[in-house]
Amino acid sequence: MTGTTPATDALDLAEAGAVLAAEAARFAALGWMRGTSGNLSLVLSRDPLRLAVTASGRDKGELTPPDVVLTDGEGAAVGPGRPSAEAALHARVARLTGAGAVVHVHTVASVVMGRRSPEGIRFEGLEMLKGLGHPTHEVAVTLPVIANSQDMTELGDRLEAALTPGMPAVVVAGHGIYVWGADPREARHRTEVVEWLLELAAAEG
Template sequence: MTGTVTTGAPRTVSRGGALAAEAARFAALGWMRGTSGNLSVVTGRDPLRLLVTASGLDKGELGARDVVPVDAEGRAVPGAGAAGKPSAEAALHARVVRLTGAGAVVHVHTVASVAMGRRRPGGIVFRDLEMLKGIGRSAHDEEVVLPVIGNSQDMRVLGDRLEEALNPLVPGVVVAGHGLYTWGADLGEARRHTEVVEWLLELELAEERGR
């Protein structure tokens, strides 16, 4: 596999290794099949800089250098030494960071997120579940709505839809027919939020199939 060369700085490689490890974890769960999905981590705020997994690579086989530094618009940073190209959705990662202050963003292509996005285009409602504590919500007597937005190949359009639908109480959004975006203060929190929201989606899908 041909990797994406970064600046070679130990800190960049270390962050790239962390992204590769998280990608391998999600790929093992079947949430990043083939080359689908992408992850990012913030490396600077002024100006905004992110490391994003490179496009077109198997997310279960990434190495520490298979990442691309990008700017606030999701464009590869000139002179940063990146030989590959960032994910096509890097601009949406940057938009999420700007809107939420997140330190890391995860995008996975799961069956439950795609299926429930089609079934509940107006948003997916959860309540009275202990698992909601994993995203900082109450397990009882609180209605939690996970937004669902229509897909677009234009990242500006998709970003506008996300901004309009964003629920500040929920660290995630479903893109109909596409997959799930989640985020957190760092990679660890973003992973936990992804696992929790995906569990909720899988439960909702299972219950709907059983009706």
């Protein structure tokens, strides 16, 4: 998906909507996008940066392909619709990391561990770390935790400062997790892995 003209963007937006609707349904079924919480994005083009972002206030278990909004590289709508209030953060993650897709879900384990370990959550010697791209379980990585803010510029600054090699995710304290990947499938797999790690840490106390 690399369209840069309005006509191509419109076609890509429809395709992206179908992909994001399917991804949202999976996350909602897991209980990670309750009510209208959470948001997803998919990069449509890099130059200029354009993203498909789930629309604000939609039930993520009932999304349809039209329930996405085209945004620019700052997260502002390009055309009709109102994207998630956190679209600017999705765009910033895409700019900073080169990600092709970003997942934001609200999980109980992420809130528990964000409160328990505000300095960051360390994982070591776990086979599931291979799911984040590590060639062996014999590694130690830290999942960053950042303070929440309703100001997406401020939150983006905190995320940028906290980016950690080998960890394509961050916990926003009291809020949820952001996870990213090259495409929606990789972003989903990484989200599942990060949530598994968080649930393990929460269970271990």
